[in-house]
Amino acid sequence: MKLQKIMLDGGFSCPNRDGRVGQGGCTFCLCESFNPAYCRRHSTITEQMEAGKKFFEGKYPRMQYLAYFQAYSSTYAPLEVLRRRYDEALAVEDVVGLVVATRPDCIDDDVLALLVSIRERGYSVAIELGCETFHDRTLARVNRGHTSRQSVEAIRLCHKYGLPVTVHLMFGLPGEDRDDILAEADILNALPVASLKIHQLQILRGTRMAREWEERKEDFLSFTLDTYAQLVADFVQRLRGGIRIERFASSAPKDMLISPRFGVKQSVVEARIRALMDKS
Numbered sequence: 001m002k003l004q005k006i007m008l009d010g011g012f013s014c015p016n017r018d019g020r021v022g023q024g025g026c027t028f029c030l031c032e033s034f035n036p037a038y039c040r041r042h043s044t045i046t047e048q049m050e051a052g053k054k055f056f057e058g059k060y061p062r063m064q065y066l067a068y069f070q071a072y073s074s075t076y077a078p079l080e081v082l083r084r085r086y087d088e089a090l091a092v093e094d095v096v097g098l099v100v101a102t103r104p105d106c107i108d109d110d111v112l113a114l115l116v117s118i119r120e121r122g123y124s125v126a127i128e129l130g131c132e133t134f135h136d137r138t139l140a141r142v143n144r145g146h147t148s149r150q151s152v153e154a155i156r157l158c159h160k161y162g163l164p165v166t167v168h169l170m171f172g173l174p175g176e177d178r179d180d181i182l183a184e185a186d187i188l189n190a191l192p193v194a195s196l197k198i199h200q201l202q203i204l205r206g207t208r209m210a211r212e213w214e215e216r217k218e219d220f221l222s223f224t225l226d227t228y229a230q231l232v233a234d235f236v237q238r239l240r241g242g243i244r245i246e247r248f249a250s251s252a253p254k255d256m257l258i259s260p261r262f263g264v265k266q267s268v269v270e271a272r273i274r275a276l277m278d279k280s
């Protein structure tokens with residue numbers, strides 16, 4: 001039985017866009033880059049789930065699905081709204097669980113109690129936390145609107161409720177060098193993290209980050225496929241055992257991406273990283 005995630009846009013907002021903690025969002029954020037073609041904000045959750053199932057139809061003989069609330073901050077709404085959206089996804093045939101992506105400052109006891117209650121109904125539930133970096137000077141520079149302390153507290157709180165956490169990290173944020181990035185492995189090693197999704201910073205057209213990159217390229221690591229692969233391999237080797245790597249790199253649509261352009265498929269990037277890890 002193959003378990004396939006279906007990406008959903010739950011119609012949520014983000015406290016770093018609506019003014020609760022900030023306006024204008026993180027400087028690297030381009031919301032249009034969040035969603036695959038089958039996932040449209042104006043469609044209902046059920047429609048998105050059915051479109052996603054159709055998209056993956058026939059890929060494997062037998063499939064079950066996880067509803068992956070990926071866009072924006074998917075725990076950022078009144079509890080009743082969250083409950084309705086999650087339940088709508090879970091009511092779709094062959095959906096066996098939820099993955100909820102959110103920000104560290106959008107996690108609290110009430111949200112976690114709701115997710116635990118869903119798990120107690122027999123569904124699998126996991127949380128993805130966009131920490132991006134554990135360096136506060138970088139978080140401030142990219143207008144992230146939360147601190148590393150909030151990330152650490154959110155990870156610990158999820159763990160207290162028995163919910164597995166996948167941390168998102170971004171490599172190559174302005175002002176960070178290789179050593180800064182590698183040092184984050186030590187921070188993660190001390191935290192109850194189940195898995196990790198690593199992304200290279202992608203400079204996307206139309207973002208404030210694109211302007212900053214044009215003006216101060218010297219503040220950014222300029223990755224080639226090889227330097228990025230080596231960094232990720234070194235980072236993963238520094239991690240304690242037991243942290244699963246779910247993703248080694250990301251790929252924005254070509255027409256949105258300014259840099260870095262590796263010029264190869266994501267599977268090739270991943271293969272290069274794995275080869276380096278196997279070698280050492």
Ligand code: SF4
Binds near residue numbers: 014073
């Ligand atoms: S928290 Fe997420 S949705 Fe909000 S501005 Fe940052 S990247 Fe965009």
